[in-house]
Amino acid sequence: MFIRQETIEKNAILMLVLTLICISVGGIVEIIPTFTIETTIEKVQGVRPYTPLELMGRNIYVREGCYLCHSQQIRALKDEVERYGHYSLAAESMYDHPFQWGSKRIGPDLARVGGKYSNDWHYAHLINPQSLVPESLMPKYAFLAETPLETGLIVNHLRTSRIVGVPYSEDAIANASKDLLAQADAAADGDALLKRYPRAVQVAGKPGEPTELDALVAYLQVLGSMADLAGATPAKLKQ
Amino acid sequence: MPTKIEKDVFSGRDTTGHEWDGLKELNTPLPKWWVYTFAATVVWGAAFCVLYPSVPSLRGHFDGVFGYSTRESVTADVKALEAQRAKVLERVNATPIEQVRKDPQLMAVATTAGRIAFANNCQPCHGASGEGRPGYPTLASDSWIWGGKLADIQQTITFGVRNAHPDARASVMPKFGADGILKPDEVGAVADYVMTLYGKAQPGPATAKGAAIFAENCVACHGEKGEGKREVGGPSLKSAVHLYGDTRDAVIAQVTNPRQGVMPNWNTRLDAGTIKSLALYVHALGGGE
Numbered sequence: 001m002f003i004r005q006e007t008i009e010k011n012a013i014l015m016l017v018l019t020l021i022c023i024s025v026g027g028i029v030e031i032i033p034t035f036t037i038e039t040t041i042e043k044v045q046g047v048r049p050y051t052p053l054e055l056m057g058r059n060i061y062v063r064e065g066c067y068l069c070h071s072q073q074i075r076a077l078k079d080e081v082e083r084y085g086h087y088s089l090a091a092e093s094m095y096d097h098p099f100q101w102g103s104k105r106i107g108p109d110l111a112r113v114g115g116k117y118s119n120d121w122h123y124a125h126l127i128n129p130q131s132l133v134p135e136s137l138m139p140k141y142a143f144l145a146e147t148p149l150e151t152g153l154i155v156n157h158l159r160t161s162r163i164v165g166v167p168y169s170e171d172a173i174a175n176a177s178k179d180l181l182a183q184a185d186a187a188a189d190g191d192a193l194l195k196r197y198p199r200a201v202q203v204a205g206k207p208g209e210p211t212e213l214d215a216l217v218a219y220l221q222v223l224g225s226m227a228d229l230a231g232a233t234p235a236k237l238k239q
Numbered sequence: 240m241p242t243k244i245e246k247d248v249f250s251g252r253d254t255t256g257h258e259w260d261g262l263k264e265l266n267t268p269l270p271k272w273w274v275y276t277f278a279a280t281v282v283w284g285a286a287f288c289v290l291y292p293s294v295p296s297l298r299g300h301f302d303g304v305f306g307y308s309t310r311e312s313v314t315a316d317v318k319a320l321e322a323q324r325a326k327v328l329e330r331v332n333a334t335p336i337e338q339v340r341k342d343p344q345l346m347a348v349a350t351t352a353g354r355i356a357f358a359n360n361c362q363p364c365h366g367a368s369g370e371g372r373p374g375y376p377t378l379a380s381d382s383w384i385w386g387g388k389l390a391d392i393q394q395t396i397t398f399g400v401r402n403a404h405p406d407a408r409a410s411v412m413p414k415f416g417a418d419g420i421l422k423p424d425e426v427g428a429v430a431d432y433v434m435t436l437y438g439k440a441q442p443g444p445a446t447a448k449g450a451a452i453f454a455e456n457c458v459a460c461h462g463e464k465g466e467g468k469r470e471v472g473g474p475s476l477k478s479a480v481h482l483y484g485d486t487r488d489a490v491i492a493q494v495t496n497p498r499q500g501v502m503p504n505w506n507t508r509l510d511a512g513t514i515k516s517l518a519l520y521v522h523a524l525g526g527g528e
Contacts, residue, residue, distance in 0.1 A: 121375075
């Protein structure tokens with residue numbers, strides 16, 4: 001219209017400048033909102049960083065591709081709220097890097113599965129899902145029970161998480177290995193762990209030898225149970 | 240580049256005016272319906288941005304002329320649903336649970352609500368029709384660990400079993416084998432005796448030793464003849480229904496290092512009316528007392 005197509009095609013500098021403007025529009029639209037991310041995270045109490053064991057369990061969740069069949073977001077729709085509970089909040093995945101919202105539901109949503117079943121159930125179900133839910137399509141994850149958990153890098157893992165904004169304290173980092181082992185052993189003293197990480201669930205691992213299954217169960221048992229949602233009306237959640 | 244627009248003799252359309260080594264290209268415009276539809280979507284998009292929440296700003300976002308919010312909408316939806324249900328559920332809530340059972344109309348409401356809640360929450364452990372699974376009690380038989388009256392079932396669902404809730408039902412079977420209370424051969428003997436209780440073995444001189452050990456260690460919770468004691472959550476051993484199996488190995492495993500099943504307290508997930516409906520539904524599965 002204002003500049004003829006032919007003029008642009010014949011003038012490399014002009015074309016370069018206009019291309020740059022064009023692309024930067026897309027960039028701005030994508031980048032600017034990340035600077036205002038604070039305004040999208042609701043202010044609710046209770047959401048804490050993952051415990052070392054939960055964090056390792058989350059890694060296994062990601063590694064095994066659980067997100068390919070299970071979502072972790074309860075949408076603000078009547079039937080979802082009826083079935084799964086309170087709709088998910090951004091605040092509930094603010095310490096997830098990356099978040100596991102997912103987009104497929106071959107299996108049920110897991111955003112609030114924490115505490116819905118017993119630890120025993122999760123162990124039995126992950127080892128052989130069909131033993132509890134005969135019609136289930138889920139693969140068996142029995143090998144997780146035989147795979148020792150790789151725990152050597154847990155301190156670095158917490159440090160790295162802190163760099164991207166997860167508020168692990170020095171205290172939490174110093175005690176990472178201790179907390180991990182305490183949570184993986186139901187008989188261990190969990191007072192220090194629970195003080196640092198309220199609502200953490202101790203699982204029934206072999207003392208001192210946590211498996212990948214222990215970590216995964218610990219992670220599943222905390223999903224959706226952190227945020228204090230009593231009295232969380234839309235008006236209060238809005239910023 | 241020569242730009243000489245010509246008319247193509249075959250299609251009657253204009254060419255683009257470009258020529259590449261003798262090749263010319265027809266200038267075929269987009270279909271009119273497509274162009275108009277595209278324009279309409281642009282107008283629709285712009286209108287949507289004005290009417291609904293859209294453009295982000297540094298402090299929140301533009302709320303839109305309608306002030307629509309998905310969260311407010313779902314909150315209102317759920318409220319409307321609850322109000323609609325309340326018409327019938329209110330009567331279920333207000334009526335004592337024993338009375339509900341005698342009223343066919345209320346019972347129809349409660350069992351329907353219970354059936355749906357059961358499928359979502361209870362089926363993964365207790366099975367689709369309450370048949371139970373190894374380690375998860377059957378609800379369709381008259382063999383109850385904590386009692387099969389309506390009030391008992393309601394209590395169990397509300398507070399659960401062996402969880403962190405202070406009112407949860409709790410019973411702890413000692414680790415007779417693992418903690419060395421009984422020696423391995425004594426565990427075997429008591430298992431032999433226990434098997435006679437549900438008719439899998441014949442009582443005789445061989446089971447006398449086991450009977451003596453049983454009388455000393457087990458009757459406090461399981462009763463004189465293994466009939467169970469519900470007030471302490473000691474399961475009946477005479478029943479044909481077995482939580483962890485009826486083989487000798489299964490009994491030995493349970494006496495050595497007992498499994499302690501856990502049931503969540505549902506009062507934090509389900510409302511009182513739903514729990515009441517669930518109790519009525521479970522009671523009606525076949526084993527209610």
